[in-house]
Amino acid sequence: EAGVAQSPRYKIIEKRQSVAFWCNPISGHATLYWYQQILGQGPKLLIQFQNNGVVDDSQLPKDRFSAERLKGVDSTLKIQPAKLEDSAVYLCASALRDTPYGYTFGSGTRLTVV
């Protein structure tokens, strides 16, 4: 089966600019997660979707970050405006359902804010 697709792979922007990341999960996976992985740290959950509804966005900095999952399939994560501390790898993961049998991760988008 095809894996979790993410684009772009790399992005360099200046601070205060905006950026968007795209994720296409594995077909049939109802649950989708966005994680932020800062260099030298483990992934930190930003937002969890179940189909097209938000399950948990408690760790999402809502003043600058937004995410949506239209039609319960693809998802986009946006940052506006970006700060230097947003430099990280943004990982998308999907799971067959909301029981924790393990995720399938995409390759991530490496964001550098200069």
Place this chain on the structure above:
Amino acid sequence: AQSVTQLDSQVPVFEEAPVELRCNYSSSVSVYLFWYVQYPNQGLQLLLKYLSGSTLVKGINGFEAEFNKSQTSFHLRKPSVHISDTAEYFCAVSEVDTNAGKSTFGDGTTLTVKP
């Protein structure tokens, strides 16, 4: 809330030697436990998971892990490592019967296998 501590940030080891990567967790409820591997410029790949039953869990690439409830640990082991095992390894925990599916990750252990 749950948390994960990976006790070693870096583990260097020679090829064909055994290795243990240590993971301790904290949670007030029952948990599921996972180990993931991340190769350079790639996403995380599930190595193995403990959901219930036998405390010794076998995964891919010859890795295994043992769940120890009394010590709140889930250490990863491999009896003989290869150069290709060089990667970052992450331990993760999810709480049973709560926000199902959400995992908390440790900060990772870099395993470097030397010839």
